[in-house]
Amino acid sequence: QVQLQESGPGLVKPSGTLSLTCAVSGGSISSSNWWSWVRQPPGKGLEWIGEIYHSGSTNYNPSLKSRVTISVDKSKNQFSLKLSSVTAADTAVYYCAREIAAASNWFDPWGQGTLVTVSS
């Protein structure tokens, strides 16, 4: 079964760039699925950040679009998130997830999540 694992720095300085990677195991990132990033600020709800297809096609949350880049590395079976010009408001648990898109969409499975704190 497909499993996802996030990795990256847990602390990022304000105005810096948050960089995370999601390693996919048990399946190919080139399968007919999208791959997404979702975040959750402490004590708050889920926020979709964006998604990528193995072809490189992307969709981003309009509220974050100017700061977000999602990329895919098929040779390593992983995809990545970069979020620039971060502030304390970007402090959150960041999850990666496989997104299955049929007539509608759903996310399964999810990675365990990684907490990223923005602080000097």
Added chain:
Amino acid sequence: SSELTQDPAVSVALGQTVRITCQGDSLRSYYASWYQQKPGQAPVLVIYGKNNRPSGIPDRFSGSSSGNTASLTITGAQAEDEADYYCNSRDSSGNHAVFGGGTQLTVL
């Protein structure tokens, strides 16, 4: 702001039935999916599509939809069902995913 609206909190007596709702215009075009999240854990998919349960999800969980409202029903709620529940769908453009604000379920 979320394009999917959920009640912030709902409670249910042990063994009773509870319905958690999600409202949004995009639900007239797309089915909602539902996620259970317990403290300190990643969300887990419980319902997707018209009314499908992933392997391992108890059959007391079911989904339905009418107009702009999707519902997650737990028939015979158990103590272990106490969690936050989130709905998800595409937005009205279809180009972006969106989550509801979440419903905290308390089992009394």
